[in-house]
Amino acid sequence: MPIVNRLAELHEEITAWRRDFHENPEILYETVRTAEKVAELLESFGVDEVTTGIGKTGVVGVIKGRNGGKGKTLGLRADMDALPIEEVTGKEYASKTPGKMHACGHDGHTAMLLGAAKYLAETRNFDGTVVLIFQPAEEGGAGAKAMIDDGLMTKWPIDEVYGMHNLPGTDVGTFSMRVGPIMAATDEFTVTIKGRGGHAARPYETIDPIVTGSQIVSALQSIASRTVDPLKSVVVSVTSFKAGNAYNVIPQDATLWGTIRTLDNEVRKIAEERFMTIVESVATAYGAVAEIDFKRGYPVVVNHEEQTHFAAEVAEAVGGAGSVDSNILPMMGGEDFAYMLEERPGAFIYTGNGDSAGLHHPLYDFNDDAILYGSSYWIKLVETALPHAS
């Protein structure tokens, strides 16, 4: 095919929605305006059902095929939330809200799914049901989980679920994916090392939380280098080390923060266990006490085999020969679509964003040329998975 012809006519309209979302970024669960606009547009397309307030500010739309919706139900998911970043793109549609911006392209994801919804509601060239999922709080708030906890998969009996994210540095019109783990589990920790403060010139009278913390940071490096099989992946990064505020004082305590990223549940478990043992034992060895706040974050994003092969075929039908890399290397970033893939079989894929700034960068912008390919992918996915028996 390549792209769906009707979409070329809708491109300008979809771009206008995208830029409107871009101008009005909302973070986490605060996506009230965005959700309202999504719901209004869905209503205006004449979809069969629109439900708001799922997972706080999530929106669900339903489009039934020509056979009245009987048969299989596909869930298509877009995320709506922005990031707490100050935009510096200088675009005419740049964020009007200081300190917030769409730096991950969720404005584009939402617009592309709306574009597909408009087309699908108009043409209904399929048998079965499409559930359009617009979720809040992908960026650290587990909005996908909140929607699932509100009954997303059962109120609308979704059989398979699909997600898509733009990928800077890959050409517009290309797609990539892989079977199995594609993005990492993201766990976070805060460690408070309780020592005993005192005069810097009399360290023997203190329990130095800085020396203890330094040993902990060093010892944690052994999780990747000496605990986990080198052919498996783990990242342990300490990203903050705060202690003290004077040249001549050994402080009472120190705080470490960081993240652990893994691509399989067994490694995730081992890494957490080793982390606990190392932190507690090293602190004890130095006479200090470590208080650990370990937060298990998003699970590993694991693509299901059959649905991923199917997604690759659909993507190639849209992008043309050579447009699909179906065995991209996994990335150590996280994505809460993982929760949806734990509930139902499906696939998470990337679509090229061209030579843009990276995700979460203040110069990042979603590439409007990618809209045609992303929306076409959604449409083709539906029409191929749920063919209309004419």
Ligand code: NI
């Ligand atoms: Ni994102």
